[in-house]
Amino acid sequence: MTVELPALERADLVESHTPNRLRRYARPALGLLLPVGIALVWELVVWLGLSNGRLVPPPTKIFATIMELARSGELARHITATLTRVVLGFGLGVIAGTVLGAVSGYWGVARRLLDPTVQALRAIPSIAWVPLFILWLGIFETSKIALIAVGVFFPVYLGVMGAILSVDRKIVEVGRTFRLSGPAMIRRILLPAVLPAYVVSLRVGLGLGWMFVVAAEFMGASEGLGYLLIDGQQLGKPAQILAAIVIFAILGKTTDWLIEIASAPLLRWQDAFSRPGGGA
Amino acid sequence: MLVLNTVGKTYPNGVHALERFSADIGIGEIIAIIGGSGCGKSTLLRAIAGLDRATSGTVTLDGEAITAPHPKIGIIFQEPRLLPWLSVADNIGFGLSELPPALRREKVALALARVGLTEKASAWPRELSGGQAQRVAIARALVPQPEVLLLDEPFSALDAFTRRDLQDHLLDLWADTRPTLVLVTHDVDEAVVLADRVLVMRPRPGRLFEEIKINLARPRDRQSPLFDNFKRRVLTALDRSLDRSVPDADPKSTAGEAMWW
Structure with a gap:
């Protein structure tokens, strides 16, 4: 029993830390999703030759x-x-x-x-x-x-x-x-x-x-x-x-x-x- | 000694708020001013505080006429009015800016301990409950050690339990230095629990209607028959001040009286 306790505590710690860290980095990242996504799509469109990208360069x-x-x-x-x-x-x-x-x-x-x-x-x-x-x-x-x-x-x-x-x-x-x-x-x-x-x-x-x-x-x-x-x-x-x-x-x-x-x-x-x- | 001599106030818009109010208030006395709405209670208190100037009559403290806020007079408002950008400790020390910092810190720490908020010293006002905020306001007003402390319905925004708690707490703090307290209230219970004398006012224009001495030893038992008796006396005076029928009169007979024609 006494041996198991620290392990349990550690599991608890890990569990409570991960969502925190996730939230800290994921939230700003969420704001980047749209502009980066659009940029990538446009890059891909030009790269595939679907547009020549002359007026809207990639x-x-x-x-x-x-x-x-x-x-x-x-x-x-x-x-x-x-x-x-x-x-x-x-x-x-x-x-x-x-x-x-x-x-x-x-x-x-x-x-x-x-x-x-x-x-x-x-x-x-x-x-x-x-x-x-x-x-x-x-x-x-x-x-x-x-x-x-x-x-x-x-x-x-x-x-x-x-x-x-x-x-x-x-x-x-x-x-x-x-x-x-x-x-x-x-x-x-x-x-x-x-x-x-x-x-x-x-x-x-x-x-x-x-x-x-x-x-x-x-x-x-x-x-x-x-x-x-x-x-x-x-x-x-x-x-x-x-x-x-x-x-x-x-x-x-x-x-x-x-x-x-x-x-x-x-x-x-x-x-x-x-x-x-x-x-x- | 706080002397109010035929204090009157007519506002620039012609409202006659207060007429010839006179009272002598001794050092260390606790006075409750009670009355219906619009009877000039707050006007009177603001005149004593020097926040508004009376249009007739005078307010004097120890022979000195009060025409502007005075260092010997502190005031606590209905709302705590803490400065939101200062910590609790800095709010309490707001009136002590002339003291050297070490002395100020010491006094603030003492006051914080006295109102039981030592652990909130560095908190922001927004983090306090209503009762805690009002305690900070009381500490802020008391820490410069005023001779007269004015209270403008200080507990009316609080729940019944917190209110009783703070009334006892106020008496406790009052016992430290025994300043003169002038309390405006619309709560009969509060008036009887705290005051040596209750001044009942009547409206339009606001003036003194009746004075009731509360000869009860402190601490006062809110459940005792004597306490009840004083409460009833204040209530009766209040009713009469508003030209209402006294509560124990026969309602039928008054109704008949009003319709005799």
């Missing part, structure tokens, strides 16, 4: 194009150009959106003064600014960064203002009963309360930043991933277009993920439906 061809661009150093140059524009535009848009959003969220007079104008400007499709920006700021970097910043500004502004306006009055009252000064109230009550919505608005803003960098690079650029797209279209190189799209996807997902992991330690307290480990 994955191996796209991958080869990316490798070729990488080898010649072209890829690094284009990525750097695009990334620099996004980072600068995103940074400016976030700063402006945060400051103005905070001012009009916190201060009623500023909101009544500022918000109608900002809302009216928001109704203008951002691309409509392109001709004006080119006239004002020239065809080079400044106008591109300005366009991206405008795209990023609005969701951040709205997110910050809305978040401040919706901070629970009851929680603010707790701060009042402990006689927090204005700055202490902002630091200890408002900032943490606003943070979850702020992170969401940053992620939305970043998404728009990536969208507008393409628009900006369409309007005459000599480098950047958007230039690769236009170049691929004009020279009839669909593989190059798809290569640029794939890289956009990777960069967009990576930068979004960076915001997510940077904010995760600050948001552990959230009682949310889709908390990691909370099922769903």
Whole structure:
């Protein structure tokens, strides 16, 4: 009996560990099933000669194009150009959106003064600014960064203002009963309360930043991933277009993920439906 | 000594919530304010807390007029109102930010032990049950050692069993430093179990209707006939404050009275 017990325990352990490990790796893998499956099928279709794959090149061809661009150093140059524009535009848009959003969220007079104008400007499709920006700021970097910043500004502004306006009055009252000064109230009550919505608005803003960098690079650029797209279209190189799209996807997902992991330690307290480990 | 002198409140929208409420509340006294809805109980408490300013009359604590939240006055709300981004321990220490960290930790640890939540020190508020969360709120209000603790229907959102548990617990904590307690409630049982004096209010506009002294030694036995007697007295006063018939009056005769014309 005593000899058998450890064996039993071990069997128990093994049994309880396997499903856990399976779940840990199987879940992300599930998300890969569809895109990888489609890629494999298309590869097979072209390989079998059912399609010539000229307009829709198979994955191996796209991958080869990316490798070729990488080898010649072209890829690094284009990525750097695009990334620099996004980072600068995103940074400016976030700063402006945060400051103005905070001012009009916190201060009623500023909101009544500022918000109608900002809302009216928001109704203008951002691309409509392109001709004006080119006239004002020239065809080079400044106008591109300005366009991206405008795209990023609005969701951040709205997110910050809305978040401040919706901070629970009851929680603010707790701060009042402990006689927090204005700055202490902002630091200890408002900032943490606003943070979850702020992170969401940053992620939305970043998404728009990536969208507008393409628009900006369409309007005459000599480098950047958007230039690769236009170049691929004009020279009839669909593989190059798809290569640029794939890289956009990777960069967009990576930068979004960076915001997510940077904010995760600050948001552990959230009682949310889709908390990691909370099922769903 | 907490002195309420003809405190009145009319809201900007014209609602006359409270009229000429006066009371002298001694140090260490436990006062229960009870009344039907809309009789200005919470308005009164918020005026004492300094969260809202009375439109007439004054609230003074030890001769000092209260017009804004005061360090000697703590308040516990109906909801725990814990800050969800702070751990239980940090929530309790929220009002102690001026103290050096070592001293603050010590006080928080003491308070945690006192409310029996030491093992929850690093938990998030979302992980607490309703009763535990309210205990944290009590600890947070008590840890700066206020002279006056205001409670705005603090246990009304809890189940009956947890409520009784917390009422006993509150008395236990009160015995440590004996602050003045002013408790707003709509629960007659709660008022009689806790208070030295029950102030019954009547609505429209809210004002003091009757004061009932509860001369019962603590701990109070909720089953004793004396306890029942006080409960009935409070209930009768409440009924009269709402212009309802007293419970032991003959219902037929009142019905007839109303239809005499």
